[in-house]
Amino acid sequence: MPDVLLASCAAATGKDEDEPLLVAALAARGVSAAPADWADHGVDWAAATAVVVRSTWDYAPRRDEFLAWARRVAAATLLLNPAGVLAWNTDKRYLRELAAAGVPVVPTAWAEGPDDVAAALTRWPGDVVVKPVVSAGARDTARFAPADRDGARASAEGILAGGRAVMVQPYLDRLDAEGETGLVYVDGAFSHAFGKGALLAGGALGEGLYAEEEITARTATPEQRDVGDRVLAWVADRTGERPLYCRVDLVPGDDGAPQVIEVELTEPSLFLTTDDGAADRFAAAISARLG
Structure with missing residues (x-):
């Protein structure tokens, strides 16, 4: 078992450009690390000294399951970021x-139910962006022109029907x-x-x-x-x-x-690739938390 497990998801395999840089930077500090799928019930998370949440990009459709996983891991070992932070941050409200x-903050109108949609969509005259309050990777997010308020309404109602509240923002030119x-x-x-x-x-x-x-x-x-x-x-x-x-x-x-x-x-x-020292700084911070 490595010192650090980097929580990921099966669909992110090979797509997280930060991962190899971080694993190498940790190894240079004598800390072993490896990715693991947060939804894999066969992973012994408690055996790691720390679990660092990284590319868990598929959590949004099953947020409750993800947060339950986070609480279990936090009860067994060091979870970074902590479970309470994850719970608060995974709802954009x-x-x-x-x-x-x-x-x-970008001006935002909130639609908690169908009765809120019309007011939210007419708050700004130009293009608007409709998205759910629980989302990752900008999924279920779309921009609508003033002539397509019907499309925006259908998008918002679809998000609400799926059990998520809606946020509407003006598109900033x-x-x-x-x-x-x-x-x-x-x-x-x-x-x-x-x-x-x-x-x-x-x-x-x-x-x-x-x-x-x-x-x-x-x-x-x-x-x-x-x-x-x-x-x-x-x-x-x-x-x-x-x-x-x-x-x-x-x-x-x-x-x-x-x-x-x-x-x-x-x-x-x-985006550790955009700065030569970023991976080492991240590895140093993780190493310090292990101590």
Whole structure:
């Protein structure tokens, strides 16, 4: 049994570009690590010194099962990030709390039931993005033009029928040219930033495990770092935990100022390939937690 099990899923095999870099960086520090499918009942999670949640990208359709697994693992060994953090972060309604705390968040309307859909879809006159509050890899997410509010309504009603609440956001036009900026934090400290092309430039996404993304290295601006640092401090205060990893995804608002579109504490790609020292920093943080 390796020292560290990296929780993944069967469908992610060979697709997590972070995994080989992290395994090698841990090995260089004398820590053995290997991936394992979180849904594999044959894995002895308790035998590992720590379990680090990584590419569990298939959890969304069975979130309750995933969180039950996390609680069992946490009761038996060190789970990173902790089960309580995973429970809070796997429902995107955490963005309401973040906005209430004064952090700039992409404007969002929430539809908890069918009666909320019409108001949510008519809040903004331009293109809107419809997505579920429980999702991974941007699945079940689509962009709709003003002329296709019927399509947006059908999408929202379909999500609600599946037992998930709906969030509706205005599509931010600057995204097409500027994309998203992701800020990666490791053990409470800023590690690196990356750029991500606009996922919905063409409208809807496919139904695969995760969306293919155009990723580049990027230098965060002081304004972006300020927002990211505020998010990290708020997360630590809200959850009572210093997360092993946190990814803060930012998009440019109409005025260009950064807004939070997502805070990833569960299974984010950290794009370790975009920074030469990122894998070692991540490995060092895991090694320190083992001690």
